Amino acid sequence: MIHIDCSDIKKRLSDSEFQKAWSKAEDSFLKIQKGTGDGSEWLGWRKILADPNDAMLEQLDSLATRIRAEADVFIVCGIGGSYLGARAVIEALTSFFDSESGPEIIFCGHHLSGQYLKELVEYLEKSNKEGETKSVYLNVISKSGTTLETALSFRVLRQWMVNQFPEDVNDRIICTTSPEGGALNELVKANGYSKFEIPEDVGGRFSVLTPVGLLPVAVAGIDIRTLFYEAVSAFEKLEDNPDSLLEYAACKFALHEKGISMDIITSFEPQLNFLMKWLQQLLGESEGKEGKGMFPAVAGYSTDLHSIGQFVQDGPRNMMETFIQVRKTNERVTVPGSDENHDGLDYLFGKRFDEINTKAFEGTLRAHREGEVPTVVVLLDELNAQHVGEFLYFYELMTAVYCYCLEVNPFNQPGVEGYKKEMYNLLGK
Amino acid sequence: MIHIDCSDIKKRLSDSEFQKAWSKAEDSFLKIQKGTGDGSEWLGWRKILADPNDAMLEQLDSLATRIRAEADVFIVCGIGGSYLGARAVIEALTSFFDSESGPEIIFCGHHLSGQYLKELVEYLEKSNKEGETKSVYLNVISKSGTTLETALSFRVLRQWMVNQFPEDVNDRIICTTSPEGGALNELVKANGYSKFEIPEDVGGRFSVLTPVGLLPVAVAGIDIRTLFYEAVSAFEKLEDNPDSLLEYAACKFALHEKGISMDIITSFEPQLNFLMKWLQQLLGESEGKEGKGMFPAVAGYSTDLHSIGQFVQDGPRNMMETFIQVRKTNERVTVPGSDENHDGLDYLFGKRFDEINTKAFEGTLRAHREGEVPTVVVLLDELNAQHVGEFLYFYELMTAVYCYCLEVNPFNQPGVEGYKKEMYNLLGK
Numbered sequence: 012m013i014h015i016d017c018s019d020i021k022k023r024l025s026d027s028e029f030q031k032a033w034s035k036a037e038d039s040f041l042k043i044q045k046g047t048g049d050g051s052e053w054l055g056w057r058k059i060l061a062d063p064n065d066a067m068l069e070q071l072d073s074l075a076t077r078i079r080a081e082a083d084v085f086i087v088c089g090i091g092g093s094y095l096g097a098r099a100v101i102e103a104l105t106s107f108f109d110s111e112s113g114p115e116i117i118f119c120g121h122h123l124s125g126q127y128l129k130e131l132v133e134y135l136e137k138s139n140k141e142g143e144t145k146s147v148y149l150n151v152i153s154k155s156g157t158t159l160e161t162a163l164s165f166r167v168l169r170q171w172m173v174n175q176f177p178e179d180v181n182d183r184i185i186c187t188t189s190p191e192g193g194a195l196n197e198l199v200k201a202n203g204y205s206k207f208e209i210p211e212d213v214g215g216r217f218s219v220l221t222p223v224g225l226l227p228v229a230v231a232g233i234d235i236r237t238l239f240y241e242a243v244s245a246f247e248k249l250e251d252n253p254d255s256l257l258e259y260a261a262c263k264f265a266l267h268e269k270g271i272s273m274d275i276i277t278s279f280e281p282q283l284n285f286l287m288k289w290l291q292q293l294l295g296e297s298e299g300k301e302g303k304g305m306f307p308a309v310a311g312y313s314t315d316l317h318s319i320g321q322f323v324q325d326g327p328r329n330m331m332e333t334f335i336q337v338r339k340t341n342e343r344v345t346v347p348g349s350d351e352n353h354d355g356l357d358y359l360f361g362k363r364f365d366e367i368n369t370k371a372f373e374g375t376l377r378a379h380r381e382g383e384v385p386t387v388v389v390l391l392d393e394l395n396a397q398h399v400g401e402f403l404y405f406y407e408l409m410t411a412v413y414c415y416c417l418e419v420n421p422f423n424q425p426g427v428e429g430y431k432k433e434m435y436n437l438l439g440k
Numbered sequence: 441m442i443h444i445d446c447s448d449i450k451k452r453l454s455d456s457e458f459q460k461a462w463s464k465a466e467d468s469f470l471k472i473q474k475g476t477g478d479g480s481e482w483l484g485w486r487k488i489l490a491d492p493n494d495a496m497l498e499q500l501d502s503l504a505t506r507i508r509a510e511a512d513v514f515i516v517c518g519i520g521g522s523y524l525g526a527r528a529v530i531e532a533l534t535s536f537f538d539s540e541s542g543p544e545i546i547f548c549g550h551h552l553s554g555q556y557l558k559e560l561v562e563y564l565e566k567s568n569k570e571g572e573t574k575s576v577y578l579n580v581i582s583k584s585g586t587t588l589e590t591a592l593s594f595r596v597l598r599q600w601m602v603n604q605f606p607e608d609v610n611d612r613i614i615c616t617t618s619p620e621g622g623a624l625n626e627l628v629k630a631n632g633y634s635k636f637e638i639p640e641d642v643g644g645r646f647s648v649l650t651p652v653g654l655l656p657v658a659v660a661g662i663d664i665r666t667l668f669y670e671a672v673s674a675f676e677k678l679e680d681n682p683d684s685l686l687e688y689a690a691c692k693f694a695l696h697e698k699g700i701s702m703d704i705i706t707s708f709e710p711q712l713n714f715l716m717k718w719l720q721q722l723l724g725e726s727e728g729k730e731g732k733g734m735f736p737a738v739a740g741y742s743t744d745l746h747s748i749g750q751f752v753q754d755g756p757r758n759m760m761e762t763f764i765q766v767r768k769t770n771e772r773v774t775v776p777g778s779d780e781n782h783d784g785l786d787y788l789f790g791k792r793f794d795e796i797n798t799k800a801f802e803g804t805l806r807a808h809r810e811g812e813v814p815t816v817v818v819l820l821d822e823l824n825a826q827h828v829g830e831f832l833y834f835y836e837l838m839t840a841v842y843c844y845c846l847e848v849n850p851f852n853q854p855g856v857e858g859y860k861k862e863m864y865n866l867l868g869k
Contacts, residue, residue: 091746107556108563121743123800124710125773125793127536134537159800160742162783163775163793170776194783201780215746272701272758273735281553292747299751306702306751306759308737313589314550316859317520317644318721322728322735324855329701330735344554346592347599351630354591354623358869364554364592367867371552371588374863382858426753429811430745434803438796440787 013401014390015255020262020331023385032261032268032416039260039415040253043408048415050422055212056407059220060246067207068236071222074185074205075229079113083145084135086168087227088120089152090160091292092215093187096403097227099289100219103282103399104233113232119168120151120161128167135171147172150230152187152223154209156194159434187222214422216293217407220400234396241400249408256409259387263331264416266385267305271331275323277310278335279372282394284311287335290406297414297421304417305331313371320375324382331385336372337394340365442830443819444684449691449760452814461690461697461845468689468844469682472837477844479851484641485836488649489675496636497665500651503614503634504658508542512574513564515597516656517549518581519589520721521644522616525832526656528718529648532711532828533662542661548597549580549590557596564600576601579659581616581652583638585623588863616651643851645722646836649829663825670829678837685838688816692760693845695814696734700760704752706739707764708801711823713740716764719835726843726850733846734760742800749804753811760814765801766823769794 021029042048043057078085087097098118109115119131139145149172151165172180185205188195199206207222218224220242229235249256263274274294276287287309298304310319323332346359346367359367380386391398414421450458471477472486507514516526527547538544548560568574578601580594601609614634617624628635636651647653649671658664678685692703703723705716716738727733739748752761775788775796788796809815820827843850 090743094743095747106559108559121746122710122740123708123742123793123797124771125797126769126771127710128793129771129773130535130537157783157785159785159796160746162785163788163796166776166778166783166785167773197780197782272756279552281551281556288747295748295751295755299748299753299755301754302756304751304755306735306737306755307748308735311551313552314519314523316856317550317589318524318717319724319728319736320859321853321855322724322733324728324858325730326724326728326733326735327701327731340555342553342555342558344558344596347595349595351626353626354586354595356586356588356591356595359592359867362867364552364557367588367592368552368554370866371859371863374861374866375859377862378858382855424750426750426811427745429753429807430749430800430804432803433806434800437799437803438788438791 012392013398013405015259016388016390017258017262019380020266020385020387021258024262024265028265028269029261032265033257035264035416036257036261036412039412040257042415043411044250049420053212053214053217053422055210056217056220057246058212059210060243060404063239063243067222068225068239071207071225071229071235075226078148078230079232081146082114082148082230083139084147085114085116085227085230086147086149087116087118087152088149088161088165088168089118089223090121090158092218093152093158093161093223094118094121095285095289095292096219096224099286100224100228100233100238100399100403101231102285103394104396105231107282110232114148114230116227116231120164123160123163128164132167132171135175147175148183148185150185150187150226151195153195154189154193154215156188156196156198162194185226187226216296217422219289219403237396238400241397242404245401245404249405256405257412260409260412260416262387263305263413266331267303267417271329271385272305273308273330274305275308275310275330275332276335277312277315277332279312279368280335280337280394281311281314283335283337284309286399286402287311293406293410296424296427297410298417298419300419300423300426303419312375313368316375323379323384328383331387332379334372334376334386334388335391336388337391339393441821442827442834444688445817445819446687446691448809449695449814449816450687453691453694457694457698458690461694462686464693464845465686465690465841468841469686471844472840473679478849482641482643482646482851484639485646485649486675487641488639489672489833492668492672496651497654497668500636500654500658500664504655507577507659508661510575511543511577511659512568513576514543514545514656514659515576515578516545516547516581517578517590517594517597518547518652519550519587521647522581522587522590522652523547523550524714524718524721525648525653528714529653529657529662529667529828529832530660531714532823533825534660536711539661543577543659545656545660549593552589552592557593561596561600564604573604576604577612577614579614579616579655580624582624583618583622583644585617585625585627591623614655616655645725646851648718648832666825667829670826671833674830674833678834682837685834686841689838689841689845691816692734692842695760696732696846700758700814701734702737702759703734704737704739704759704761705764706741706744706761708741708797709764709766709823710740710743712764712766713738715828715831716740722835722839725853725856726839727846727848729848729855732848741804742797745804752808752813757812760816761808763801763805763815763817764820765817766820768822
């Protein structure tokens with residue numbers, strides 16, 4: 012279960028400020044349910060949950076099982092929504108250090124560094140732990156197939172795969188792309204690559220629960236049925252009882268109207284660093300238009316308390332803070348004793364690290380609230396596929412509701428064309 | 441050489457706005473030179489360059505050489521300024537994938553995740569590539585030795601080292617700490633650990649060019665003499681001719697006075713992601729006080745153009761943007777052909793990735809400028825120890841000058857005590 016605590020923000024709002032925002036949030040949610048808001052042709056992220064495609068989940072699972080058995084390395088080639096969702100879920104739910112089971116997962120196609128590609132190929136050409144040639148699978152993810160970063164990396168890696176695996180290269184390349192049209196469908200037809208579809212009515216930043224996110228997540232050994240069906244449950248639950256979500260969206264909207272211009276998204280769990288990056292895209296690309304929006308900044312605490320903590324405590328009072336916390340962890344690492352008590356920390360002897368981490372969170376929450384930073388706390392009971400599945404859909408819906416409160420279309424990204432146009436001109440397209 | 445281009449910001453300022461800010465920046469620089477500003481007891485980061493300690497560099501080099509020959513893993517245990525500087529330089533100047541030469545460098549002590557520590561120990565206990573027990577060295581970095589995250593991780597790892605290497609554990613632990621006092625000096629005395637000093641008058645975020653940063657950097661195989669002496673050259677050059685630096689500080693200050701509340705620090709080189717995190721701490725912890733400061737946000741382009749690009753282009757006009765670019769790269773990876781031209785990118789055939797990346801930068805710069813985002817471009821001729829050394833000192837000095845313009849003490853961090861006090865209360869200290 013996800014628990015949302017907006018009480019601190021509510022305290023900072025007058026009744027009428029909150030009520031006004033709440034009605035706006037209610038109206039916004041109705042727009043989504045009825046499909047009457049701007050951009051409502053992009054509500055596919057709800058449809059996939061209303062009508063789950065079990066055959067597709069089965070197909071993803073079975074391919075993932077084969078890849079987990081056969082591959083040393085699984086390369087995910089994508090950018091933006093075709094990168095962040097998969098990486099967010101994988102980092103949240105797998106170990107920090109390489110596990111022994113299943114392939115190593117490497118991301119590429121998310122920038123234009125030739126140096127990175129060069130080193131990646133060199134790495135792939137080194138033998139595996141058994142001294143054999145590495146077995147590599149490549150998943151390219153792009154609706155159009157022409158996104159510059161992804162398409163260029165795919166050109167390089169595909170050529171390398173053709174040379175490296177002449178006999179079965181076509182079995183090793185998987186395209187996640189539009190149902191029809193686009194550059195990758197041509198290659199699928201010509202070469203017989205495996206293909207998974209991104210529904211036309213699902214935008215990149217809302218695509219984590221399509222094969223865009225689900226295939227890499229399954230290859231990482233995460234139970235995608237649990238992840239997906241918990242999102243389905245969250246969908247059903249929130250249709251009937253959206254109050255906690257509407258309250259959250261209303262609070263965020265009311266703060267925006269009071270001039271709060273930045274939302275610092277943070278967590279004391281380093282495994283959630285990329286889940287916050289996923290959220291940064293989801294929020295930022297949805298709300299940042301027509302001169303509106305709160306900049307979603309990401310900070311990993313307690314690491315970044317030693318970096319931007321001073322600013323949050325004492326800088327301009329133009330920010331809110333979102334804490335994403337995990338209530339219960341499985342680890343039982345405790346503070347060892349020390350003969351000398353050289354560091355004066357013996358009073359923590361035998362305490363669990365997760366208890367201490369929770370106290371650091373609680374202390375920070377108190378201090379920042381006293382420092383006049385409005386805060387919301389999002390609490391996951393545990394860090395597992397179940398709660399992450401719920402989290403993903405919760406934030407997709409909250410983002411859409413909040414954006415309709417701001418009276419912006421949550422689903423387009425007209426500003427992204429700006430740099431692309433200039434770049435393609437310079438490249439002589 | 442670092443080149444600073446503030447022309448876009450200057451265009452957006454009136455002559456009198458700029459002149460006023462420029463005089464303020466001149467005065468600020470004098471305060472630093474004369475040591476008359478607030479916090480001027482913390483100017484050690486200049487003294488170490490005015491009077492280089494060659495014996496210390498020699499000692500660092502010789503220990504690093506031994507560790508490079510003997511260690512499989514070198515653990516750096518630190519947080520904040522005792523973490524970011526070393527990691528920033530190492531990531532900027534070494535390869536993306538593990539190199540064959542020298543030990544793997546692993547950071548810890550920068551958060552409170554027990555899970556991370558548990559997995560780290562498990563990883564250390566696995567045999568190395570030759571099937572032997574891993575040879576591990578541990579560098580703990582803390583002035584006081586009592587910083588919670590670092591001290592607790594050090595307790596766990598030190599105990600593990602004592603068990604794992606009973607015969608020579610004392611040779612494997614290196615403390616970087618205060619000249620005298622503090623918890624680590626007691627351990628050094630009792631056990632004969634190697635020790636390097638952090639000068640008392642150098643604060644954490646200004647400590648990268650002390651052993652705090654230099655030992656890990658040397659162990660990574662980077663030439664610390666070049667790094668250090670280029671900072672020395674920058675110091676000398678800027679004492680006589682600080683104009684480009686003063687112009688930069690003046691521009692940033694003038695924008696702050698006009699209500700710009702966020703500086704998005706970005707680069708198209710993924711190797712610089714941690715250098716930007718270093719800069720985030722340097723700026724944010726120095727300027728974010730008394731309700732002042734521009735929040736330093738970090739974005740890695742072009743990755744994050746597909747995430748926050750929309751917001752930067754079309755969100756509220758309250759931000760400036762700092763591009764850290766590299767003019768010349770060594771990589772020569774080119775776009776391969778494609779029989780089918782399936783992605784329509786054949787017009788880029790034979791082009792180098794770094795050329796394309798540069799066009800992406802130039803296109804973004806144009807689009808964001810047109811979108812009314814004031815921009816500064818910081819150009820490094822090449823990515824090497826020379827230019828990074830210059831970069832480090834340039835930003836230390838620029839930060840100090842800019843903070844004096846804001847009339848805040850660049851060297852303290854009173855707000856950081858807020859959460860610590862609350863946390864230690866909750867922990868029952």
